[in-house]
Amino acid sequence: MPVDAPFGRYTAVISDGREEISTSWVVESGKVIIITPTALQFNPGEIMKFNGTAPPNKALEIILKDPLGDEKFSDIIQVDESGIVEFAYPTKENVDKEGTWTLIAVQDENKEFIFTGLGEPPSIPINIEFDKLNYKSTETAIISLTGKPLDKLNMLIIDPSDKAKQFSDDSNLVSITLQQDGRKTYSLDLNGYASGTYTAVISKGSSKSSQIFTVGLQTGSGEIKISSTKSEYRPGEPILVLGKANQNVLLTLTLIDPDGNLWKTKEIFSDKVGNIKGGELRMPSKAKPGTWTINAKSGSNFNEIKIEVITSIEEGLVVTVNQGIEIPGFGKSINIKVVNAVQTVQIEIISSNGNVIETLSFPPTSKGEIKQPWFIPQGTASGTYTVKVKDGQNTSQTTFDIK
Secondary structure, three states: OOOOOOOEEEEEEEEOOOOEEEEEEEEOOOOOOEEEEOOOEEOOOOEEEEEEEOOOOOEEEEEEEOOOOOEEEEEEEEOOOOOEEEEEEEOOOOOOOOEEEEEEEEEOOEEEEEEEEEOOOOOOOOEEEEOOOEEOOOOEEEEEEEOOOOOEEEEEEEOOOOOEOOOOOOOOEEEEEOOOOOEEEEEEEOOOOOOEEEEEEEEEOOEEEEEEEEEOOEEOOOOOEEEEOOOEEOOOOEEEEEEEOOOOEEEEEEEEOOOOOEEEEEEEEEOOOOEEEOOEEEOOOOOOOEEEEEEEEEOOEEEEEEEEEOOOHHHOOEEEEEEEEEEOOOEEEEEEEEEOOOOOEEEEEEOOOOOEEEEEEEOOOOOOOEEEEEEOOOOOOOEEEEEEEEOOOOEEEEEEEEO
């Protein structure tokens, strides 16, 4: 059977001229996630579309990377009971890099790489993935390799002192041939590997791909400090988390939305001088405006920062509400934030039956923002309330609950 044979049932009939025998078989995919582009090649400015199937009623993370390996889009899709997956990315002419683009789809322990071309036919790149970040020295690392069918790859391991690690045959390189489906699993025995950070590099000619893995790292004690490169983000924007911790420790990074929902969990680490590595995140494309939390935890130690998600200026006046502080004698509060205001903003707090509880008025900052706490009056009934804002040109509103 050819490696690109379509899935389905096949039948073969064998005859010697007098008698015939027939047999049938089914060609099916060993993949759990099956996604393909609607075209092998897209023109710059076209919408890049993908569709397929994945196990139903589960979250599916998708990451789209350009030919330079830069993440251009990521999102978490909740696959419904049909199992159908559809995804589209509008490319920008003279902005998006032409070449081979990679869509990475992840669900539970399953990961698939899907390739398409922008402005030119795609070429299948070589890729390396480890089954996890950190290992004990008594474990075996499972490495997944992908590329063109029957590609012959060389693999090199760089140790924490930036020297090439020797394999069992005393060579610095190990040769690996991919299978007819362009895949190969390699087991790397870590016996004798000292604690620290390693880099695995695979190559074929001038093409290379690398992946960091660690051996013997533990969750550590000591102070953790993290920061982001800016305080405000728009939906779909990348986030870079920097920071310091004890050297060579494992950390867990989480991204949490204003409602307390966990959007992303990522295992990261600190290097031999304590710099936190691997802190790249991306805000979901449908991120809710408001205050998001990034938390870094290692053992019993943690540190968190707050960042703001704002909608684009083209969407006009926007108001968001988050839970505020509680002060004895004053009670509970909410924090009201308005962005993109062009002049003095009138804020109305409205009950579920349409009664205006309170009206406030504030001028915006030079950036068009207002940040204002509002203390909930004693005896206010439970229910859903509306915050309505207007600046003379635009209006916006949102709701919040009092319990």
